Amino acid sequence: MDQIAKLRLQNRELNYAKKGIISGLIAGGAWGLDGVLMGMVLVLAPFKYNTSIFIVTLVGACLHDGFAALWIFINNLVNGKWRDYIRTLKTKPGKIIIVAAVLGGPVGMSANLIAIYFSGASYTAAITAVYPAIGAVFGFIFLKEKITVRIWIGIILSIIGSFIVGFSPPKNYIYPFFYLGIGFAVIAAVGWALEGVISTYGMDLVDSDIAIGIREAASFIIYVVVIIPIYGDLGYKLILNSLLTISGLYIALIALIGGISFLSWYRAMNSTGVTRAMGLNVTFAIWSVFFGWLLNGLQISMNLIVGVVIISFGTILTIDNPKNLVNLRSLHKEEK
Numbered sequence: 469m470d471q472i473a474k475l476r477l478q479n480r481e482l483n484y485a486k487k488g489i490i491s492g493l494i495a496g497g498a499w500g501l502d503g504v505l506m507g508m509v510l511v512l513a514p515f516k517y518n519t520s521i522f523i524v525t526l527v528g529a530c531l532h533d534g535f536a537a538l539w540i541f542i543n544n545l546v547n548g549k550w551r552d553y554i555r556t557l558k559t560k561p562g563k564i565i566i567v568a569a570v571l572g573g574p575v576g577m578s579a580n581l582i583a584i585y586f587s588g589a590s591y592t593a594a595i596t597a598v599y600p601a602i603g604a605v606f607g608f609i610f611l612k613e614k615i616t617v618r619i620w621i622g623i624i625l626s627i628i629g630s631f632i633v634g635f636s637p638p639k640n641y642i643y644p645f646f647y648l649g650i651g652f653a654v655i656a657a658v659g660w661a662l663e664g665v666i667s668t669y670g671m672d673l674v675d676s677d678i679a680i681g682i683r684e685a686a687s688f689i690i691y692v693v694v695i696i697p698i699y700g701d702l703g704y705k706l707i708l709n710s711l712l713t714i715s716g717l718y719i720a721l722i723a724l725i726g727g728i729s730f731l732s733w734y735r736a737m738n739s740t741g742v743t744r745a746m747g748l749n750v751t752f753a754i755w756s757v758f759f760g761w762l763l764n765g766l767q768i769s770m771n772l773i774v775g776v777v778i779i780s781f782g783t784i785l786t787i788d789n790p791k792n793l794v795n796l797r798s799l800h801k802e803e804k
Contacts, residue, residue, distance in 0.1 A: 488739030491732040492748025498729035500593060500755025504763055505722045506532065506581060507589040512718075514709040523699050525581035527706045528719065530691035533573050535723030536730060537684035543731065544681050552678045553685075564670035565679050566686045568663045573687025574695055576659030579652040586649025590633070590766055593756035594775070595653035597630035600746035600786075602661035607742040610665055615743055622785030623747050629778030630753045632771050661746070667734065668742045676738040680730045747786030754779055 506528060509515070515524045544550050556562040583592040600623050607613040637646050663683075671679050696703035710716045736745035754776050760766035 488736045488745065489748060492736035492740065492745050493751060495729045495732035495736060495745075496749045496751035497755045498725050498732065499749065500752040500757075501759045502722055502726045502729060503580070503584060503589040503593055503752070503756055504759040505718070505725070507584040508764060509715055509718045509722065510581065510585060512715050513713055514706060515715065518702075518706060520699070520702075521582065521585055523703055523706060525585060526578055526691065526695055526699075527703060527710065529573065529577040529581050530688060530696060531707065531710060531716070531719045532723050532726060533577060533684050533691065534688040535720045536727040537681065537688050539724050539727035540677070540681045540684055540731060543727070544677055547677070549675065549678055552675060553682060556674050556678050556682060559673070561670040561672065561674045562682060565667055565674065565682050568666040568670065569683040569686035570690060571659045571666065572663035572683060574690055576656045576663060577687070578695075579656035579659060583649040583651075583653035583656060586645045587637075587653065588649075588760070588766075589764070590753075590757045590760040590772075591637070591646075592649065592653045592656075593753045594630045594633035595650055596657045596660065597750045597753040597779075598627050598654075599657035599661040599664075600743065600750050601627050602658055603664045603746045604743045606661055606665040607668070611669060611742060613741050613743055618785055619743060619747065622782045623743070623750075625782030626747065626750045626753075626779050626786065627782075629775040629780075629782060630750070631775075632778060633753060633757065633775030664737060664742050664746055668737045671734070671738045676734040677731060679738075680734040683734075684727070684730060744786060747783065750786075751779065751783050 510524055510528050515528065518524050541550065541553075544552070556565075580592060580596060583595070587595075604613075604615060604620075604623055608615060667679060667683065696707070710719070733745065733749055736748060740748075757766065757768075757772055757776060761768055
């Protein structure tokens with residue numbers, strides 16, 4: 469390869485890495501808003517009239533992933549990618565993405581909404597923000613991703629900041645439900661970390677937009693066919709009642725924001741790697757606090773301010789120099 473061709477290839481890779489950084493930041497902002505809005509909707513009718521928080525959050529997660537799958541399909545339809553759904557499902561990577569869907573949807577999303585119900589969106593976001601560390605370890609073990617010292621420091625600082633944000637429970641918290649919510653937030657973090665690693669492995673040969681489209685569709689189907697029937701007719705009645713009220717419209721609109729987050733997250737993982745994409749996406753903890761204050765009257769305390777500053781600094785370190793992302797990506801490809 470001559471020098472000019474090599475330079476063009478490097479510039480192309482550099483632009484690709486920069487787009488991955490932007491996608492990761494968009495994913496974080498959209499997910500922070502998504503969580504706050506979902507927490508507000510799940511206390512409206514018809515959800516507030518149900519005594520089981522588990523069926524409420526499962527139905528909420530089911531509708532959210534269903535509408536997100538629809539929005540992403542429309543996006544892929546407009547871009548002429550819809551035929552790739554069936555083609556991809558016949559391949560091994562497509563089946564791997566379905567496994568990731570189980571971990572990210574029925575496990576991760578459900579646990580996340582239960583945590584939001586018990587502990588609030590901002591505190592849940594603070595705890596689930598530890599998932600980059602879990603994902604980094606899994607990525608290092610299973611994907612052989614190279615992690616620089618600077619990126620490790622950035623991730624650690626982001627996690628420390630997130631813990632500071634969620635360290636002090638709200639004054640009106642109810643024991644032990646607040647800590648039960650924190651426990652479910654930890655489960656969500658593990659599910660999302662595993663999803664990220666498994667999805668990235670599957671996306672080696674799959675377009676990221678198709679991958680997240682399959683992920684959301686598979687998650688929705690699993691909810692409808694496997695999870696919701698556990699509660700008999702109660703789950704399906706709640707789904708129908710939700711769709712007949714303003715809450716259904718709200719969830720559809722929130723899922724559009726969630727779909728943007730999902731698309732951006734998968735694009736970031738595909739272009740910058742699991743660890744860096746998660747490090748960028750972790751900014752949802754900051755956005756969750758901001759939107760919680762703006763939309764839901766969240767009280768801003770000193771631990772929130774200190775945590776936000778630390779998370780911001782850690783994120784800057786995690787982003788790293790795009791040129792380094794190109795070099796690391798090229799090295800990873802050569803090792804494969």
